[in-house]
Amino acid sequence: MQALYAQLLVGLINGSFYALLSLGLAVIFGMLNIINFAHGALYMMGAFVAYFLLNIGGISYWWALLLAPVIVGIFGMILERTMLQWLTGLDHLYGLLLTFGIALIVQGVFQNYFGSSGLPYSIPDQLKGGVNLGFMFLPIYRGWVVIFSLVVCLATWFLIEKTRLGAYLRAATENPTLVRAFGINVPRMITLTYGLGVGLAALAGVLSAPINQVRPLMGADLIIVVFAVVVIGGMGSIMGSIITGFALGVIEGLTKYFYPEASNTVVFVLMVLVLLVKPTGLTGRAA
Amino acid sequence: MPETAMAEAPVTAASGGNILQVRNLEAWYGESHILHGINFDVNAGEVVTLLGRNGAGKTTTLKSIMGIIGKRTGSVKFNNQEIIRTTSDKIARMGIAFCPEERGIFSSLDVKENLLLPPVVRAGGLPLEQIFDLFPNLKERLSSQGTKLSGGEQQMLAIARILRTGASFLMLDEPTEGLAPVIIQQIGHTIARLKKEGFTILLVEQNFRFASTVADRYYVVEHGKIIDGFSNAELAANMDKLHTYLGV
Numbered sequence: 001m002q003a004l005y006a007q008l009l010v011g012l013i014n015g016s017f018y019a020l021l022s023l024g025l026a027v028i029f030g031m032l033n034i035i036n037f038a039h040g041a042l043y044m045m046g047a048f049v050a051y052f053l054l055n056i057g058g059i060s061y062w063w064a065l066l067l068a069p070v071i072v073g074i075f076g077m078i079l080e081r082t083m084l085q086w087l088t089g090l091d092h093l094y095g096l097l098l099t100f101g102i103a104l105i106v107q108g109v110f111q112n113y114f115g116s117s118g119l120p121y122s123i124p125d126q127l128k129g130g131v132n133l134g135f136m137f138l139p140i141y142r143g144w145v146v147i148f149s150l151v152v153c154l155a156t157w158f159l160i161e162k163t164r165l166g167a168y169l170r171a172a173t174e175n176p177t178l179v180r181a182f183g184i185n186v187p188r189m190i191t192l193t194y195g196l197g198v199g200l201a202a203l204a205g206v207l208s209a210p211i212n213q214v215r216p217l218m219g220a221d222l223i224i225v226v227f228a229v230v231v232i233g234g235m236g237s238i239m240g241s242i243i244t245g246f247a248l249g250v251i252e253g254l255t256k257y258f259y260p261e262a263s264n265t266v267v268f269v270l271m272v273l274v275l276l277v278k279p280t281g282l283t284g285r286a287a
Numbered sequence: 288m289p290e291t292a293m294a295e296a297p298v299t300a301a302s303g304g305n306i307l308q309v310r311n312l313e314a315w316y317g318e319s320h321i322l323h324g325i326n327f328d329v330n331a332g333e334v335v336t337l338l339g340r341n342g343a344g345k346t347t348t349l350k351s352i353m354g355i356i357g358k359r360t361g362s363v364k365f366n367n368q369e370i371i372r373t374t375s376d377k378i379a380r381m382g383i384a385f386c387p388e389e390r391g392i393f394s395s396l397d398v399k400e401n402l403l404l405p406p407v408v409r410a411g412g413l414p415l416e417q418i419f420d421l422f423p424n425l426k427e428r429l430s431s432q433g434t435k436l437s438g439g440e441q442q443m444l445a446i447a448r449i450l451r452t453g454a455s456f457l458m459l460d461e462p463t464e465g466l467a468p469v470i471i472q473q474i475g476h477t478i479a480r481l482k483k484e485g486f487t488i489l490l491v492e493q494n495f496r497f498a499s500t501v502a503d504r505y506y507v508v509e510h511g512k513i514i515d516g517f518s519n520a521e522l523a524a525n526m527d528k529l530h531t532y533l534g535v
Contacts, residue, residue: 164403167396167400167403167404168404170393170395170396171393171395171396171404173395174393174394174395175391175393177355177375178385178387178391179404180355180374180375180376180379181353181354181355181375181376181378181379181385182376182379182384182404182405182406182449182452183376183377183379183380183405183406183408183452184376184406185376186376
C-alpha cells in the first residue's frame with residue numbers, strides 16, 4: 001500500500017506540472033492560435049532563472065517563485081512582439097515551426113553552457129523534511145508543489161472565467177476584430193496573454209527545480225507528454241486542461257504501480273482512444 | 288451622378304454641426320476593390336441611412352469608418368479629426384460605436400458579460416436602468432449564455448451594449464435583418480428614442496420601409512460609390528428613382 005500512495009503522490013506532482021503547462025498552452029492557443037512548441041524550453045528557463053537567482057544573486061526560492069515567471073514572461077513577450085505576432089493569419093504550421101525552432105535554439109544555447117547533466121537546486125529550508133500521515137510518509141516539498149500548483153491553476157481559471165479582464169480575453173478569442181472595435185487594445189492583450197502562459201510554464205519550472213534538478217532538456221522530455229495531455233483535454237477549455245493535467249498524472253502514477261511496463265505509454269494510448277472517440281478532446285469545443 | 292452634385296444634394300435636417308465627413312473613401316478586401324470613392328456627411332443628432340443593394344459597399348463603408356478594413360484610403364474626419372489611419376481601438380475611444388450585421392454576441396460570455404464588455408470610453412452613456420427600460424427582455428436573461436438568446440434579443444443586446452459606453456455616434460448595420468415585425472417595431476422605437484437622447488446614428492438598411500420610419504436623410508450606395516442623397520421630406524418625390532436603385 002505504501003508504494004501505491006507513493007506512486008499516487010508522484011502522479012499528483014507530475015499532474016501539477018502537466019496542469020500548469022497545458023493551462024498555459026490552452027490560453028496561448030486560444031488567443032494567438034499558436035501551438036507553442038517553445039513551452040518546454042520556457043519551462044526549463046524558469047528553472048534556470050531560479051538557479052541563477054540563487055547562485056549568482058543569492059535570491060531565495062521564494063523570490064524566485066515570483067521573479068522567474070516575470071523574467072521568463074518578459075522574455076516571452078519579447079518573442080511575441082518580435083516574431084510570433086507576424087504569424088497572425090498564417091497556417092498553424094508556421095507557428096509550429098517557429099516555436100519549435102525557438103525551443104531548439106534556447107535548449108541548444110543552454111546545453112552549450114551547461115551540458116546535459118543536472119544542476120542541483122536544493123529545497124528551501126522551510127519546506128524540508130516530511131510528515132508521517134500514518135498511511136504514508138509525505139515529503140513537505142512535494143505536498144507544497146501539489147497544493148500551490150492547484151491554487152495557481154484555480155486562480156488562473158478564476159481570472160479567465162470570472163473577471164472582466166477574463167471576459168475581454170474570452171471575447172477576443174472568439175472575435176478579436178470586434179473586441180478591438182470596442183476600444184480594447186487587442187494586440188497588447190495578446191502580448192500579455194503570451195506572457196501569462198509563458199509565466200505559468202516558468203513557474204512550473206521553478207517548482208520542479210528541487211525535485212528534478214535543473215537540466216537544459218528537462219522541458220523537452222516533459223513537453224511531449226504535455227501535448228498528449230492537451231490533445232486529450234481539448235485545446236479550448238481552461239478547467240478541462242487543469243482537470244486533465246492532474247487526472248493524467250494520477251493515471252500515470254497508478255499505472256506505475258499496477259503495470260509499470262505501460263507507465264510511459266499509458267498517456268499516449270489514452271490519447272489515441274480519445275482521438276478515435278472525440279477528436280476535439282474531452283472538453284474541447286468543435287473547431 | 289457626378290460627385291459635384293452630391294456636395295449640394297444633402298439637406299441638413301437636424302441642427303448641430305457636421306460630425307462625420309467622408310471624402311473619397313476607397314477600401315479593399317484583400318485584392319478586391321470594394322469602395323471607389325465614397326463621399327458623404329453626417330451632422331450631429333441626425334439619423335442617416337445608407338441604402339443600396341446587396342454588395343453595394345454599405346457594410347464596407349461602416350467597417351472602413353470603424354477602422355476594421357485592412358486597406359483604406361481617402362479621408363474620414365470625425366469631429367474634424369482625421370481617422371483614416373487610426374486603429375479601431377483608438378477610433379472607438381473617440382466615441383464611435385459599431386453594431387455589426389452578424390451582431391457579434393460572444394458565446395463564451397453570458398448576457399451580462401456581453402452587455403458590460405465594451406469599455407466606457409467617455410461620460411454620458413446610458414445608465415443600466417435606462418438600457419433595461421429600453422430592453423426589458425435582457426434584464427430577465429442576464430445569466431444566460433449570450434448566443435442562447437433569440438435573434439431579436441441578440442440584436443437588442445448588440446445595440447444595448449454600445450449604449451452604455453458613452454459613444455455618441457452609433458453605426459448600426461442592418462439591425463432589423465431576419466427579425467419579426469413586432470421586434471422590428473421595437474427597434475424602431477429604440478432608434479427614435481436614441482435620437483431624442485442626442486445620439487447620432489448611421490444606419491445601413493435593406494428594409495427601406497423600416498428606414499423611412501426613423502431616418503432624417505438617405506444616401507444611396509451603388510458599386511462602391513454614393514450615387515444619390517435626399518432628405519426624408521424629399522422621399523416621396525424620389526420614390527421612383529429609389530425603386531430603380533434598389534430594384535424593388
